[in-house]
Amino acid sequence: MDGNVDCLDRLDPELDVRVLSVPVAKGRLLSLGNLIRFRHALVSQKPDLLLSYAWGAVEWGLVNRIVPVCPHLHFEDGFGPEEAVGRQFRRRIWFRRAALAAPTELIVPSRVLESIALESWRFPEKRIRFIPNGIDCARFAAKPDPAVLRRQPGELLVGSVGTLRREKNFGRLIRTFASLPAEPACRLVLIGDGPDRPALEALARDLGISDRVTFAGQMLNPELAIGLLDVFALSSDTEQMPLSLLEAMAAALPVVATDVGDVRGMLTDDNRRFVVPRDDESAFTSAIKTLLNDATLRRRLGHGNRARAVREYDEAAMVATYDTLFRSAVQGDVQGSRKRDH
Structure with a gap:
């Protein structure tokens, strides 16, 4: 219109x-x-x-x-x-x-x-x-392309996908990421573009983490990148049934998210403890930290989320x-x- x-x-x-x-x-x-x-x-x-x-x-x-x-x-x-x-x-x-x-x-x-x-x-x-x-679950379950998101040896990737606009509140995610401890080494990846990008880039600079935040821009084939992430993070102020979350589930990722819309009910029971109150940034940080420090837990949650996506959201x-x-x-x-x- x-x-x-x-x-x-x-x-x-x-x-x-x-x-x-x-x-x-x-x-x-x-x-x-x-x-x-x-x-x-x-x-x-x-x-x-x-x-x-x-x-x-x-x-x-x-x-x-x-x-x-x-x-x-x-x-x-x-x-x-x-x-x-x-x-x-x-x-x-x-x-x-x-x-x-x-x-x-x-x-x-x-x-x-x-x-x-x-x-x-x-x-x-x-x-x-x-x-x-x-969503096309098979598309996001396919092997991603390591060349799309290059990482340093031993580096873990925390990422999110979406239009960079106010209600998605990627500023919350950047602030949360900035408060994580130095170890394990990790990088924040934001896949998408939008009107808030200049402000978000400035925020990363102001927090001194611009060298550890990658703005990947818009991707026509996000399935090539999502599966490379170690933790998917959704920091929105409002959602209903976000497609990006379904894509992350189909890619077998563990999820940290704000408790908005149907997000809690979409995930497996095991992953729901990492769905935190929307405005509790300390709880968001703690959830990401827990997952970054436990590879076995990440794999278990990811496999469960993929099975649920295939069963209920194809x-x-x-x-x-x-x-x-x-x-x-x-x-x-x-x-x-x-x-x-x-």
Whole structure:
């Protein structure tokens, strides 16, 4: 909706994908012009199914409500920094209730978000569908490329993957890393890029550890690097069911993480003691330190996480679920697809 269509380059060129240019007036208040343009786009295209994603697309549900053009599924998968600490904007709550009323179905990837939809947004349980994220587990279980992340002999790697933006709070991870003891020798690797990178690089310099922090940048094939890490660290202020965590699990890594979203429930029981309160940086440091000093524990947790990822989060199951859901929605039998899923 912001005109950035760079992701089209990532799609298989044989896919039949068209981008509709729909002008959007940005602002805090509801725009009548936006509603008219969105309604016109729906009426002119007459889609078989409307899929809208996140808060920024809620208005599409509103313009499809009064005289529906097609079935509608709305997806929510998390919050930006303005709602990262659990604070829900009241105007957004009320607008979701109005725009996404029956028969719209709400799709969420985490149990925490499901609870928010039930308790805060007041969605009926029968209109909420929990579908966990899935990844290509075999891709991340493959042998990584040692040349991608060069390490010194005996050096351990603590790493994380994600867009370098505020709600991911990589500053917390850098501060935590700076407080680790000198032994065993280790390096922090951040895979990803984003608006916070200059500030994070400055923080590493200010803490005197810039020589031990690698900003690896954006990687189109992160599976070549993730498996080289010894400990995966997730320091976010907010998450739901992070794909980077699933990738780390599939790569057989032990995990240290803040207790946000469904993170605790995603990991094996054995690894959950290394999920710490979000704002307890000393506990985060202690968890990383414990794992760095125990190779046997790292291997055991990693093998357990990989088995869990393969068993519960492989993308084939996710794709099959969505396939059934989309077909049922077009046929007007979403509730029937829910029964078949169960």
